Amino acid sequence: MNTNLLFDFVVDKTTKTVCITREFDADLSLVWDAFTIAELIDQWIAPKPFTAKTKYQDFKVGGKRFYAMISPDGQERWVIQEYTSITPKTNFKMYNAFAGENEIPEPSGSEWDHTFSEQNGKTKVNISIYNESLERMERILDGFTQGMKLSLTNLENLLAVLSGK
Amino acid sequence: MRRDIFQAIADPTRRAIITLIALEAMTPNAIAEHFDSTRQAVSKHLRILTECELVKQEYQGREIYYSLEIEKMKEIDKWLDQFRKIWETKFNQLDKLLATLKKQKK
Numbered sequence: 001m002n003t004n005l006l007f008d009f010v011v012d013k014t015t016k017t018v019c020i021t022r023e024f025d026a027d028l029s030l031v032w033d034a035f036t037i038a039e040l041i042d043q044w045i046a047p048k049p050f051t052a053k054t055k056y057q058d059f060k061v062g063g064k065r066f067y068a069m070i071s072p073d074g075q076e077r078w079v080i081q082e083y084t085s086i087t088p089k090t091n092f093k094m095y096n097a098f099a100g101e102n103e104i105p106e107p108s109g110s111e112w113d114h115t116f117s118e119q120n121g122k123t124k125v126n127i128s129i130y131n132e133s134l135e136r137m138e139r140i141l142d143g144f145t146q147g148m149k150l151s152l153t154n155l156e157n158l159l160a161v162l163s164g165k
Numbered sequence: 166m167r168r169d170i171f172q173a174i175a176d177p178t179r180r181a182i183i184t185l186i187a188l189e190a191m192t193p194n195a196i197a198e199h200f201d202s203t204r205q206a207v208s209k210h211l212r213i214l215t216e217c218e219l220v221k222q223e224y225q226g227r228e229i230y231y232s233l234e235i236e237k238m239k240e241i242d243k244w245l246d247q248f249r250k251i252w253e254t255k256f257n258q259l260d261k262l263l264a265t266l267k268k269q270k271k
Contacts, residue, residue: 022252030266030267040262040266
């Protein structure tokens with residue numbers, strides 16, 4: 001982990017909001033691209049060993065990104081995001097919801113607000129995620145950690161087999 | 166109403182109380198001295214904290230002493246830590262991607 005870069009993470013269960021602030025050692029336009037261009041988003045948004053795959057993206061207000069989070073055992077979890085506001089290189093907002101493969105969103109989603117600012121060649125990103133349902137927030141979390149535990153077990157098994165050779 | 170630990174820490178006064186009694190067990194009067202709010206208001210916060218099982222009461226003679234349930238606090242840490250870790254992983258991946266992009270631009 002890059003320890004000299006600011007990382008702030010606050011969960012406020014009463015307002016159902018997660019506030020994340022992170023600094024990146026790159027100029028604003030590059031960071032903006034990494035957050036808004038699907039080919040780049042896919043390269044970092046899924047915490048390993050998960051991967052992400054965007055089916056399509058239309059980065060404009062009212063446009064959508066439809067993508068899948070893929071678990072190590074190949075299970076796809078589709079997410080649909082609709083861009084609700086875009087101020088180039090400053091801010092964008094979107095509505096994020098799990099969806100079926102038919103792109104129909106599940107009833108309860110979250111509102112994401114991203115703000116970008118640059119200082120001395122470093123870019124600060126503020127993300128606030130408002131969850132309509134706290135249970136959903138907890139479910140996502142559980143899903144991830146279970147998935148991660150599972151893949152770690154797989155890895156352990158694999159290593160055991162390999163070292164046994 | 167069912168209470169959970171997250172309600173306990175949702176209020177700034179309650180967070181301050183937690184910080185206070187983390188150091189040593191205290192009586193409600195001693196706790197109230199640290200705040201501008203009334204003794205009743207502090208009692209109410211202590212009641213909520215007790216209902217959330219974040220603090221425990223112990224009788225010493227006539228006095229009630231409040232102290233922190235450290236194990237319960239760890240639950241909060243554990244929950245938040247998992248969520249935080251996911252983001253940490255993602256951002257570390259983004260750091261690498263940005264470094265690669267910067268090299269390509271040069």
